[in-house]
Amino acid sequence: MKTGLWLLAVSAAWGQSTPSLTWKEFSIGPPIRGQAGFSREGIRAEGVPLKRVLSRAYGMPEQRILGPSWVDERFAMTALVDNPDDLAPLLQREFANRFQMLAHRETRELPVFVLRVMEGAAASPRPGGTDRGATISDRSIKVNNSTVRGFADALADVTQRPVFDETGIDAKMDFSLSWKPGDAGSLPAAIKAQLGMQLVEEKRSLEILVIDHIEKPHFDK
Secondary structure, three states, X not given: OEOOOOHHXXXXXXXXXXXXXXXXXXXXXXXXXXXXXXXXXEEEEEEEEHHHHHHHHHOOOHHHEEOOHHHHOEEEEEEEOOOHHHHHHHHHHHHHHOXXXXXXXXXXXXXXXXXXXXXXXXXXXXXXXXXXXXXXXXXXXXXXXXXXXXXXXXXXXXXXXXXXXXXXXXXXXXXXXXXXXXXXXXXXXXXXXXXXXXXXXXEEEEEEEEEXXXXXXXXXX
16 A cells, blocks of 8 residues: 655655755765765765665665665765754755655565574574674674664565564574575574574565655766
8 A cells, every 4th residue: 555655745845844954964976895884973884775875764674665776786975964863854855856766655565584482492592792793794694782683684684575573582692693605595494503593484564665766876987
């Protein structure tokens, strides 16, 4: 069910009616390398997937944003604000004006994964230590001092499918998971053997962001 083909108009109107919203610093260009930093004050990246910026702008997980394939491409971007509350509306304004973006929200039934505990499991994550951080590749995930929900979010980046935590575990833990390189299909068996959890496939009705139109920026060489 569509909830409105009006995000572009709303973003543009928002930007016009709130002229006091201004960037502390903003720039965008071709990627330099694949490094990106996110904070409450914004984004400083030498190479960030545009879909990740869209996720930050519209509060929608990357796996629930549908658009042309090029929105997965990386861009160098600096987008900093003095007030963290200004970041989302300013990003939306950039997408409306700079990318001529037109999009809508709707609800669809999507394939998802659900994490659940297994009774009498032979393995389980270790209690969280003091170190924090995450490392993700095409063959492993390491997330330190994280909730299961945080691990599920990292897993969603690998599977490109929403992952829900239904373990009922609130404690912070250290997760270390490896699987056959490039073979996401081996994840359920790896999670069962190494973490003592089940990764179950289901379908659920979820809100998504559908990009109806967006123009790819071109930069002078």
